Amino acid sequence: MDKPLETIIVDSILDAIADQRLRAGTKLGEQALSDLFACNRAQVRRALATLTAYQVVDHLPNRGAYVATPTPQDARNIFQARRAIETVTCRNAVREATDDDITALRAHLAEEDAAKGRDNRPAAVRLSRGFHVLLGRIGRNPVLARYLEELTMRSSLIIGLYASGQATLCAEDEHAQIVEAIERRDEAEAQRLLDQHLRHIESGIAFDDNPPATGALSAVLGDWRG
Template identity: 35%
Template sequence: MNAIGENTAESIAEALALAVHEHRLAPGAKLSEDEVGEIFGVSRTVVRAALQRLAHDRLVELRRNRGAFVAQPTVKEAREVFEARALLEPRTARSAAERVTPADLERLHSHIAEEHAALRAGNAGRALYLSGLFHVEMARIADQATIEAFITQLVARSSLIIALYWQRRAALCESHAHHALLDAMARRDGARAEELMKSHLLDLLSSLDLRTVSSAPQSLREALRP
């Protein structure tokens, strides 16, 4: 067993995906099969299966005769992703507010607390990952499985987009935005939750500079350190 987890294609894909979502692996980073295999102590066949799974989820691009790379969304795709989120998430927030239970509210409180802890620790990537989970959790509460699947994919793409194009730390979901959404849900105020989600997504989009690309390189071994 490797220190990072079970030596299976599934667990390796999960470890690589988490490193992407937490911005430890930058968009455009090369994922060498040999190096990944050495880090996890597995064969290239297992690594290849993990990379195929990530390619299916559009977190990785497989380029013929060049290998695997963390995906790099274009400016056009960045705009499309946030347009799609703006169509789906406000109505989902309304539905979530109408269906939320005390247990759901407690879970969302825990997400916010973990976000704050990550920010205090200076771990912006971890905070961003947790912020995305907050949005996915709201879709789960809305009890709309198909839309939840779409939002999960869009949040994953958003993580890559923010890594490439953010121009200020507000690209992290600001604490007041999630707190306001939580308050609206606690009051079962669906209309307010919908309005807040609309403005929240606009704030996220405005925090991006869709003219430039900047991503800090990091070694694969360093990025996958447990």
């Protein structure tokens, strides 16, 4: 069954944010999106309402919708929240992971390695976020997993706004070490490695950097028809 067009719009914008192609502060004009996705503005408004609920889009009265611009304090708060939530989801993953889950994690690591080998930063960023989301799902707490999905998406915005170059891409072996600790059922070590990993990501963010400009929405979002 084909996805509803509103879902396609939401997914396209979320993917562009996760890939750091769509930068904070970018205006998401209703008419521009309507033209790009060949739909009416009511459908665009519903999609933007969904994105606002994710807290990655701000709707400003009489000005329209913009990709949210987190402040440095927002960034610190988000990473603090991630450390709190992911400590629990990692513990749960150690306790709940099945053999199939470990296989899924190792397959994900292989995808990450392939993206890095191709020097494909957008894919590497998306897959890095996906690793944390996958851990949340393996932890078998859907409430925490949902919060984590939102926080990792907001983290992608922060990285896109404040980071440069390879500063916040994961070190090659950090995810692999976490998976090995989970496979050994070493709860304390898995949690220690995850906390260290998140602090490494945060330490690569420079809050005095100026975000690069985003191009036209049509160029950023590409051909949504696939």
